[in-house]
Amino acid sequence: MNPRPLQKILMVDDERDIREVARLALELVGGYTVCLCASGAQALAEGPAFAPDLIVLDVMMPGMDGPATLAALRRTVPFASTPVVFMTAKAQPQQVQQFLALGAVDVVAKPFQAMQLAQQLAAIWNQLTLPLESPACLPE
Amino acid sequence: MLPSPIPHDEPQRLAALQRYCVLDTLPEPAFDRLAHVLRHVLGVPTVLVSLIDADRQWFKSRIGLDASETPRDISFCGHAVYLREVLVVPDALQDPRFADNPLVTGALGLRFYVGAPLITADGHALGTLCAIDYQPRPVPSAAELDVLCKLADAVVAALELRAAAQAQAARARLSQMLGQVAAAAHAAGDICAALPPILAELCGYSGAAVAHVYRRDDAMADGFASTGVWHVADGAAAPERFGRLRAGAQPWAGAPGADLFGQVFADGAPVFAADLAERPCARARAALADGLHWGLVFAIQAGGRVHGIVECYGERRGDVPALPAQDLLAAADYAGAQLGRLAERERIERLKAEFVSTVSHELRTPLTSIAGALELVHAGVTGRLPPAAGEMVRIAHDNSQRLIRLVNDILDVEKIESGRMALTLSPQPLAPLIARAVAETAAFAQALAVRFEFDATLPNASALVDADRFIQVLTNLLSNAAKFAPAGTAVRVTLAAGEGRLRISVADRGPGIPAAFRHRIFEKFAQADGADNKQCAGTGLGLAIVKKIVDLLGGAVGFESSAEHGTVFHVELPEWQACPQPTVMEA
Numbered sequence: 001m002n003p004r005p006l007q008k009i010l011m012v013d014d015e016r017d018i019r020e021v022a023r024l025a026l027e028l029v030g031g032y033t034v035c036l037c038a039s040g041a042q043a044l045a046e047g048p049a050f051a052p053d054l055i056v057l058d059v060m061m062p063g064m065d066g067p068a069t070l071a072a073l074r075r076t077v078p079f080a081s082t083p084v085v086f087m088t089a090k091a092q093p094q095q096v097q098q099f100l101a102l103g104a105v106d107v108v109a110k111p112f113q114a115m116q117l118a119q120q121l122a123a124i125w126n127q128l129t130l131p132l133e134s135p136a137c138l139p140e
Numbered sequence: 141m142l143p144s145p146i147p148h149d150e151p152q153r154l155a156a157l158q159r160y161c162v163l164d165t166l167p168e169p170a171f172d173r174l175a176h177v178l179r180h181v182l183g184v185p186t187v188l189v190s191l192i193d194a195d196r197q198w199f200k201s202r203i204g205l206d207a208s209e210t211p212r213d214i215s216f217c218g219h220a221v222y223l224r225e226v227l228v229v230p231d232a233l234q235d236p237r238f239a240d241n242p243l244v245t246g247a248l249g250l251r252f253y254v255g256a257p258l259i260t261a262d263g264h265a266l267g268t269l270c271a272i273d274y275q276p277r278p279v280p281s282a283a284e285l286d287v288l289c290k291l292a293d294a295v296v297a298a299l300e301l302r303a304a305a306q307a308q309a310a311r312a313r314l315s316q317m318l319g320q321v322a323a324a325a326h327a328a329g330d331i332c333a334a335l336p337p338i339l340a341e342l343c344g345y346s347g348a349a350v351a352h353v354y355r356r357d358d359a360m361a362d363g364f365a366s367t368g369v370w371h372v373a374d375g376a377a378a379p380e381r382f383g384r385l386r387a388g389a390q391p392w393a394g395a396p397g398a399d400l401f402g403q404v405f406a407d408g409a410p411v412f413a414a415d416l417a418e419r420p421c422a423r424a425r426a427a428l429a430d431g432l433h434w435g436l437v438f439a440i441q442a443g444g445r446v447h448g449i450v451e452c453y454g455e456r457r458g459d460v461p462a463l464p465a466q467d468l469l470a471a472a473d474y475a476g477a478q479l480g481r482l483a484e485r486e487r488i489e490r491l492k493a494e495f496v497s498t499v500s501h502e503l504r505t506p507l508t509s510i511a512g513a514l515e516l517v518h519a520g521v522t523g524r525l526p527p528a529a530g531e532m533v534r535i536a537h538d539n540s541q542r543l544i545r546l547v548n549d550i551l552d553v554e555k556i557e558s559g560r561m562a563l564t565l566s567p568q569p570l571a572p573l574i575a576r577a578v579a580e581t582a583a584f585a586q587a588l589a590v591r592f593e594f595d596a597t598l599p600n601a602s603a604l605v606d607a608d609r610f611i612q613v614l615t616n617l618l619s620n621a622a623k624f625a626p627a628g629t630a631v632r633v634t635l636a637a638g639e640g641r642l643r644i645s646v647a648d649r650g651p652g653i654p655a656a657f658r659h660r661i662f663e664k665f666a667q668a669d670g671a672d673n674k675q676c677a678g679t680g681l682g683l684a685i686v687k688k689i690v691d692l693l694g695g696a697v698g699f700e701s702s703a704e705h706g707t708v709f710h711v712e713l714p715e716w717q718a719c720p721q722p723t724v725m726e727a
Contacts, residue, residue: 015505021512028521060501089504092555093608094562110504111544114512115519 006125010052012037012069013087014061021114022056030118040069048078054125055079056108059088059099067102074103083128085121087112142237144192144218149264153221154194156264160303163191163198170298171201174269174291179203181287182280184252184271189295190217191258191267205272214241217268220255224265226285229253231276252277254285256292258299269295307464314467317345318474325478331440331447334482338475339371339450346436346468348452349373350382354392354401355440355448355483362394364401364449381430385453388426392449400424400437401449408446410438410472412465416453427453438472442480447487450476489558496554503547511540542679549681552612553664556688563606563692567716570603570610570635570642571596577614578633584619589627592618594634601637603713609689616682617646617709623678624650624707642715647708653701661699662687686711 009032013019019036026032035050037043041064043055055073059066066086073079083105088095091109099107106124108117147153157163175187186204190197197215199208212218216238220227232238232251243250255270269292280288320341328334339351350372357365366389372381396406399421403411413435416424427435432453440448450472514537516522518530525533555561578592585592621631625648632647653661665680686709690697695713 015509017509018505018512021509021516024516024521025512028516089501089508093564111508111511114515115521117512 002126002128004053006032006053006122008033008035008050008052008054009121010035010037010043010047010050010055012040012043012055012061012066013058014038015058018058018110022112022117025114025117026121029115030122032118032121040064040066040072043069044072044076047073048076051078052082054121055082055084056087056121057084057104059086059090067099070102070104083125085124141214141240142219143213144215145222147222147224147265153264153266156260156262157191157193157266160266160299161306162200162299162302163193165200167201168302170302171295172203174294174298175201175203178269178271178288178291182254182271182284184273184277186272188217188270188272189258189267190215190255190270192218192221192265197267200267210243214243216241216243216250216253217255217270220257220268220270221265224257224259226254226256226289227268228279228285230279234276249274251275254280254288256285256288258292258296260296261300266296266299268292310464310467313345313463314471317341317471321471321475321478325482328482331479331482331486334479335367335369336371338479339369339452342436342450342452342471342475343371343373345471346452346454346463347373348436348454349432350385350430351450351452352385352389353440353448353450354389356394356446357391360391360394363391364394365391367448382432384426384429385423385432388422394446400435400451404437404439404449405446408439408441408444410436410469410476412436412468412472414465423451431455436468436472438476440476440479440483442477442484445480445484445487447480447483450479493554493558493560496551500547500551503543507540507544507547511537511544514540546679546681549679549685552685553681553688556685556692561609561689561692563609565604565606565693567602568605568607568610569600570605570644570713571599571601573605573607573610574614574633574635574644577611577618580611581615581618581622585622585625585631588622588625590622590625591630592622593630593632596635598635598637598642601635601642602716603642603693603695604716605693605713610693613686613689613711614644614646616686617711620678620682621646621648621650621707621709624648626650637715640715640717641712643710643712645708645710647706649706652703652705652707653699658699658701662697 009026011019011022011026011034013022016038019038023034023036026034035046035052037046039061047055057066057069061069064072066088070084073082073084084103085106085108086099086104087108087110088099089110091107096107105128108120112120171189175189179187187201188199188203188205189201190199192212192215195212196209197212197217199205202208216227216229219237229235229238230252232241232244232253238244250272252273252275253270255268257265258267258269259265269288271288321338324337324341325334328337335353339353342348343351350370353367353369354364355367357363370386392401394405396402400411400413400419400423413419413424416428416433416435419435424435433456434454436452438450439446440450514533517525518533518537552561574594575596578594582592618631618633625631629649634645636643636645662683664684687697690711693713695711697709697711699707699709701707
């Protein structure tokens with residue numbers, strides 16, 4: 001069980017309506033603080049100030065897609081070890097394995113159950129053992 | 141000396157001679173016997189069956205002579221072929237045409253010659269049947285000349301018979317080869333598996349030393365790239381063999397042109413280049429540099445689309461059985477069509493999979509927003525709605541969920557049908573999996589006022605299954621049963637074992653399946669009329685998916701149904717025995 005409670009979630013998705021539904025689901029149902037970004041670039045620019053506990057990342061986005069955004073996040077000091085959950089319509093077992101291999105902590109399938117989303121992310125968060133044992137977060 | 145003159149139909153005459161495929165072959169009794177008869181009739185020391193090639197006369201039969209050929213320009217037979225009638229030279233030294241001929245003045249010392257032309261049914265003089273003596277002789281009698289002419293006719297008949305036998309053998313070989321190509325294509329199932337055996341067949345048949353395949357490269361617009369698939373007839377050949385051909389196998393733009401590939405691409409028809417030296421293109425030059433002399437190039441094509449190009453090259457054709465060019469072209473055309481059929485099928489499957497995947501993804505994006513928004517509104521998260529509006533939102537919400545199930549089911553069906561559904565099989569106790577499926581579907585049933593009853597008997601009864609897919613089978617059967625069970629009744633789930641099999645049954649007390657619908661109940665989008673009058677309509681794919689997954693698991697699915705007792709669906713799977721039960725020996 002993760003001893004630290006989940007509070008702040010950064011949601012990155014190029015679809016405005018999906019961002020809005022996710023925001024309502026996470027804020028109104030889960031009571032989390034949510035920051036919405038429409039692209040990986042925006043997340044890299046605005047994310048550090050928000051300092052999220054967890055990042056929810058769409059996979060298929062124009063320009064910098066989910067995996068590219070994850071790679072860029074990992075190279076950015078504030079996000080070197082922030083847990084990332086991919087949210088995708090491509091959530092077949094082999095695809096999920098590929099996303100996990102890229103460094104995501106879990107995958108949420110689209111369409112997600114809006115009433116369950118907050119609970120789903122809380123369960124993922126609670127499974128995490130912090131600090132993440134990632135070489136990127138080791139002191140130099 | 142008057143050199144042997146050239147007949148007016150020389151090109152056609154030479155082509156006719158080539159068609160008989162007789163030059164440079166071994167002696168054959170059919171011709172030698174006729175030559176012996178003539179020698180006996182005329183009492184001469186030497187008789188020849190001489191064939192006039194472009195620059196030589198070559199002897200198919202030679203009785204009393206060691207040489208197998210002489211230059212054409214000094215040949216007596218060339219004159220007979222030109223004249224197209226019997227040529228008699230009683231004493232060559234007295235004949236100004238031949239008096240200084242090296243055959244006369246040289247070591248051979250030819251003095252007497254009589255030869256009858258070998259004229260084919262289509263009127264070409266191929267050579268002669270001739271008799272030679274080394275001293276002057278009188279002109280043969282009319283009876284003797286008549287025998288000579290009749291024996292010359294018999295030589296032509298023997299040539300025709302020989303050609304017919306060759307053609308028949310070639311047809312048989314071609315037919316056998318085509319059969320083997322078809323069988324290889326059928327057995328392989330896909331083009332990657334089909335290429336090696338079909339290239340081997342082609343090389344074996346044509347005598348080609350090497351074959352190589354280009355395929356359309358998606359990274360290049362209309363371009364082709366080497367597949368890296370090579371067949372070398374001599375499998376033990378050194379790796380550096382055909383090095384120039386390999387090094388030159390660069391991407392090809394895929395455009396019509398005068399080169400071998402371009403010609404095939406433009407016409408769609410195979411090309412046989414008997415002499416690569418006459419084809420000024422890069423591939424021909426590379427093949428020539430590797431010691432290859434002829435080429436056979438054809439397209440892998442179907443429906444007017446060229447999927448690939450196959451190139452076969454061979455060494456000089458003297459030491460391989462000569463095949464008629466049209467047979468080589470027919471073999472290549474057939475192999476190209478067989479491979480093309482497989483390539484086209486793969487392309488369509490790929491397009492279909494991409495289409496289904498894209499459409500499913502494109503549908504899911506708006507569905508995520510629609511279903512999510514409706515779910516939040518329906519649950520009252522965004523505030524309380526008036527009753528009528530609430531009912532409308534419920535309908536929209538239920539149907540958005542139905543659309544999600546439909547998209548998921550379509551993807552599943554496509555995956556199973558294209559063989560892309562990967563199963564992770566392991567021996568699993570079925571009772572816990574059934575309990576999970578019951579738990580996952582309980583809320584759905586509860587909304588319909590239906591309950592599930594499952595006694596977890598046989599806790600250790602196991603089968604080799606993919607747990608997720610097995611649960612998918614069960615949830616499909618359970619939700620199906622819940623939809624048809626009358627409100628307030630129970631759907632009974634049982635697990636039984638017997639004769640090495642496990643049987644899972646799902647029984648409802650519903651109205652039963654209409655008799656007219658039973659035979660197509662496992663078909664896609666098959667739904668009985670009036671079946672979905674409850675609030676949760678199905679996708680019409682649930683039972684089709686059940687059957688496909690159970691088939692993949694090596695099991696069987698069936699049902700019994702009646703209006704009085706409802707419907708029982710059952711799934712049977714082979715029971716997994718971790719350790720075979722010891723056989724009990726009776727005393």
